Amino acid sequence: MVTAHESIINRTRARLAGVTEMLKKPVRPDELLRLVNRYAPLRQDVPPVSLPIPEAEPPSPEPVSEPEPVTDHLADPVSQANQLLQRYAAGERDFTGISLIGCNLQGANLEGINLSRADLMLADLSGCLLIGAKLTGANLIGAEMVKTNLREASLGGANLIGANLSQANLNGSQLVGVNLSSATLYQARLRGADLSEALAAGANLTSADLQSAILYATNLHGAVLNQANFEQANLTGANLWQARMEQTHLEGANLTGAVLPQITGD
Structure with missing residues (x-):
């Protein structure tokens, strides 16, 4: 999400709506590139090679790095509310x-x-x-x-x-x-x-x-x-x-x- 209204309330609302990252306007190029690299990393360049020698095995491709997994540490609001209501109904105060x-x-x-x-x-x-x-x-x-x-x-x-x-x-x-x-x-x-x-x-x-x-x-x-x-x-x-x-x-x-x-x- 790109926003000009970055605040703790707006950030929390965005996270609850499923937003993973927020960029504040005006967008800084280094911040944008950092997020692009995190969520859509470029494949590593394959170095140029000469024509293969007959019967020689082709070079194995270099492994492609997987993007860093993004975890959401916010608790599920629905399950939290249900647990509270169940415990309250059971007599907990x-x-x-x-x-x-x-x-x-x-x-x-x-x-x-x-x-x-x-x-x-x-x-x-x-x-x-x-x-x-x-x-x-x-x-x-x-x-x-x-x-x-x-x-x-x-x-x-x-x-x-x-x-x-x-x-x-x-x-x-x-x-x-x-x-x-x-x-x-x-x-x-x-x-x-x-x-x-x-x-x-x-x-x-x-x-x-x-x-x-x-x-x-x-x-x-x-x-x-x-x-x-x-x-x-x-x-x-x-x-x-x-x-x-x-x-x-x-x-x-x-x-x-x-x-x-x-x-x-x-």
Whole structure:
């Protein structure tokens, strides 16, 4: 694959789709030749020989080198997901540190599961029931979590860069120190959630419900907060610089020491 958008998320998506190599634009000739030689090596040149002497055996051809085998070290996402569901159905709940990259667990009932420090990059958890689940320190970069029920779940220190949490239920969840940079939380429910010291720069919180949420020292730089509900929320020391706050509800919110966006006009 040749791409101008080389990132860890795109690389992982490409590997899961079966791509063996990625070349970043502009393509460097030495890199291209290296890959051509790896996957389609040239046959060795046969040196010129004189006319054969009668009854002499012809020279044996030189062996052709075989291309280096390419192995894919990524685990099969389908079998990984099936194994997890079978073990959960058998009563197991502790899956600390498990690797589930790109797994499809859409709509699964995983209430109370422990996925602390699990690798769930690009996993599909849409519609999952994760009430009270432990996802502390989990890697959820680029994960799909649309309409996922994470009520009272623990996600402290989790990495949710670019994750899609649209319409997810995060009421009462613990999100201290999470990384929500560029994440989508459109119409997400975060009532009473604790997002203290979270990084949500560039996140989309349009129409999200954060009533009574704790956002102490939360970084919302450049976030989209249009029509979001921050009534009675604690935004003490929060960074709202360059955040978009059209029709944002802030009745009763605590903005002590917060950095507010520059307001122009009347």
